[in-house]
Amino acid sequence: MSLDIFTKTKPTIKPISISFNTLSLNKVDSIFLLESQNSEHPWSKNQLSESIKNPNNVGYSLSLDGQIIGFVIAMTAVDTADILNIGINPKYQKKGHGKSLFVYLIKELKYRGIKDILLEVRKSNIQAIKFYLRLGFEKISVRKNYYMKNSNQLSERDDGIIMRLEI
Numbered sequence: 001m002s003l004d005i006f007t008k009t010k011p012t013i014k015p016i017s018i019s020f021n022t023l024s025l026n027k028v029d030s031i032f033l034l035e036s037q038n039s040e041h042p043w044s045k046n047q048l049s050e051s052i053k054n055p056n057n058v059g060y061s062l063s064l065d066g067q068i069i070g071f072v073i074a075m076t077a078v079d080t081a082d083i084l085n086i087g088i089n090p091k092y093q094k095k096g097h098g099k100s101l102f103v104y105l106i107k108e109l110k111y112r113g114i115k116d117i118l119l120e121v122r123k124s125n126i127q128a129i130k131f132y133l134r135l136g137f138e139k140i141s142v143r144k145n146y147y148m149k150n151s152n153q154l155s156e157r158d159d160g161i162i163m164r165l166e167i
């Protein structure tokens, strides 16, 4: 009897399924939602669609139990890739998902013969800069006043930090 009770009351732990998938046009709405949650200057659905359709680009989504919680898009040229966009649903940030998506991307890029990854990030996006530094990126240069903030005034502009990772 005690064994019976034990087996009936034993907590069941349901493993979470994590999957990485190539971005396709039918995911644009989900990616747009993530973009809007993450950025004051989100890409439009049209920009996302064009980016996904571009044959030089590679993009992946990360899903937890079938729900898309992250995405990354990179543009490839010969042996270099530029990160165009990356985002993790704010509710799931700082739990290692951005890193696992990036590690997946690196594996795919290596398979395609990519040797260097470059990206540009707003100087004020401290969270993203820390994330890239943890992944091993180094700062290689600064583009002064590259990003607009809320107006077109020079004083209202943000520098762009260019970072590089050899893979």
Ligand SMILES: CC(C)(COP(=O)(O)OP(=O)(O)OC[C@H]1O[C@@H](n2cnc3c(N)ncnc32)[C@H](O)[C@@H]1OP(=O)(O)O)[C@@H](O)C(=O)NCCC(=O)NCCS
Residues within 6 Å of the ligand: 038, 085, 086, 087, 088, 089, 092, 093, 094, 095, 096, 097, 098, 099, 100, 120, 121, 122, 125, 126, 127, 128, 130, 131, 132, 134, 135
């Ligand atoms: C940047 C972003 C993709 C990181 O994803 P994430 O899932 O939160 O990051 P992870 O949890 O995988 O963190 C990976 C590493 O970065 C570090 N990190 C992430 N966010 C950090 C923060 N806010 N402060 C300090 N370190 C941070 C983590 O500590 C972790 O290091 P560890 O491996 O030693 O533990 C995510 O914050 C995001 O979507 N931001 C909004 C969109 C954006 O800014 N995109 C970049 C545009 S250039």
